[in-house]
Amino acid sequence: MKEVIAIIRMDMINKTKEALLKAGFPALTATKVLGRGKKKVNFTLIEDLIAESDYSSPALAESISEGHRLIPKRLLSIVVKDNEVGHLVETIIAVNQKGSPGDGKIFVLPVTDSVRVRTGENGEIAI
Numbered sequence: 001m002k003e004v005i006a007i008i009r010m011d012m013i014n015k016t017k018e019a020l021l022k023a024g025f026p027a028l029t030a031t032k033v034l035g036r037g038k039k040k041v042n043f044t045l046i047e048d049l050i051a052e053s054d055y056s057s058p059a060l061a062e063s064i065s066e067g068h069r070l071i072p073k074r075l076l077s078i079v080v081k082d083n084e085v086g087h088l089v090e091t092i093i094a095v096n097q098k099g100s101p102g103d104g105k106i107f108v109l110p111v112t113d114s115v116r117v118r119t120g121e122n123g124e125i126a127i
Helices: 010-022 043-052 058-064 082-096
Strands: 002-009 029-035 071-080 104-110
Touching: 002 010, 002 082, 010 029, 010 071, 010 082, 071 082, 082 104
Parallel strands: none
Antiparallel strands: 002 071, 002 104, 029 071
């Protein structure tokens, strides 16, 4: 079993849920998260802008830059059988890939066991 964790744009959650349902993945956990990627900020451009204007506030530089902002995203967690991972990842990419920074990230992690609380069943049958 594998856990697929996908971080996607907030506005893509409904399209992603629909695509996953059509692809045979009805179960998922979704949470709202905040984060940022490793996009670099060119602070010299910001300094030039401030120098040319009447504004000299550091708060202006931070509001213009994305250097310290945390961007709202959705985190999806889906546990699937090993042989379903490729199809799941392809489905998520097909919906969310726009070719722009911030399209998202996908992580695949091993799951050693799962237990259905209601019945006590464990392993793949519990997912």
